Structures are given as structure tokens and as C-alpha cells.
Amino acid sequence: MAGHSKWANIQHKKGKTDAKRGKLFTRLIREVTVAARLGGADVKANPRLRSAIETALSANMAKDTVERAAARGAGDLASDSYEELRYEGYGPHGVAVVVDCMTDNRNRTVAEIRHAFSKCGGKLGTDGSVSYLFQKIGYLSFGSEIDQDALMDAAIEAGADDVLVGDDGGQEILINPDDFHAVASDILAAGYVPETQEVTLRADTTVELELEQAEKMMYFIDMLEELDDVQKVYSNAEISNQVLDALGAS
Secondary structure (H helix, E strand, O other): OEEEOHHHHHHHHHHHHHHOOOOHHHHHHHHHHHHHHHHOOOOOOOHHHHHHHHHHHHOOOOHHHHHHHHHHHHOOOOOOOOEEEEEEEEOHHHOEEEEEEEEOOHHHHHHHHHHHHHHOOOEEOOOOOOHHHEEEEEEEEEOOOOOHHHHHHHHHHHOOOEEEEOOOOOEEEEEOHHHHHHHHHHHHHOOOOOOEEEEEEEEOOOEEOOHHHHHHHHHHHHHHHOOOOEEEEEEOEEOOHHHHHHOOOO
């Protein structure tokens, strides 16, 4: 069941980097608001909202801030109107990239996304042009200090699909997205608190990048993530732990 993954390395390190970004809370609030607007404010009947709230609270967002965001989405408080958009294409060195956005101005958003792709030597594609290369999964990440055998036993008992261990010892549990909340809750009840918990996209095939290529790719990802309307950026880049360390991503 356990395996090693360079995807685990970059996801683990990227999560730590994202947690330091000032825009993280803004993105989390938008997700809570939109989830409540689309599915209602009842977390028992709205799995997406439950996931958004859990993610926000795990990032140390104040509970009342999360509750206000949910109330705005449900229509109890005044709120900006956001729509969800997904852009797909190829970045530097043929890396497949999917960008999820929430925006109140789609013309602005597509112009900014297209500019980022063009500036970094990529090309924005059409709907479905690269998303077929990814699968939706539930994802929990843990630090290297967690006992691997014990965590694996808890994951198996809870019904997880797989456990990955990165070169740096970081551990990831992969879960069927339909079972995400039940499995994650059981793992949490067993005493294991994840650093990251979310439903995400994982590439079925990857493109391995060397140092110079990875540097350009990370610049491209950072450029996208700096855009206010961008919520998530997914790619099939495979970057070794050594290259990430050389780039200062640890």
C-alpha cells in the first residue's frame, strides 16, 4: 500500500510554502463562501462546505471569520458574487497545468491567466485539453515525525486508498474523494492531525524536470498563484527533493 512519490515531495513542501502566503486566507474565505452559496449552509448536507471549513480552521483561521464567510455565501450577509472558472494548458517544458479560479470579472481573469502562460513560454488550451491527465483524490499530509507504520495502520483501518512517503519523510494519504470526509474523520479520531487536508487533483503521468527547468516552472506557478483570482494550481511536474532544495523551496 505504501509507496514513494516525488509528487509527495512537491505537494508537502508546496503546502508549507502556501501556508505562509498572505493570500491564503482570502482564498479559503472565497471557497467557504462559494461552497455555502452553491450547496447551502448545512455542513451535514454540504460536503464541499464541510471540507472548506475544515481546511480553513486547520489553517488557523478564526472560527467567527469562517462562520461569517459561510453566512455570506448562504445569503444571510451581503457578499460579492463569484463564479468558478477552470483554465487548462501547457506550461514550460510541456508541463500540463490546470488553474482553478474564483472571480467577479471573468474578462480580467482570463487576460491575466493568458498573460502568465504566454510570458512563461506556455500556451493556454481549451476545456479538457489537459484535465484528462489528472484524477480527483482526497489528500492528507503529515510530517516526517509521525510513525509511518502506525499511520499506515490507521489509514488502512479507515479505508484509505494509498499511503505515500516522500524522500524527506513527509507522508501523504490518498483517499477516494467520495469517502474523503468519513476516512479523514476516522484518521483524525485515531489521533493523527494532518498538516493539509483537501480534495485535489493528482496527475496520472508526470514530466520530470531538472534544475533549470524546475526553476522556470516554479516561477510560472508562483506567477499564477500571485493572481488574486487564482485558487489552486495543479501540474504534472515531477521535481526531485534535491532540486527543490536547490531552489530553496524547503
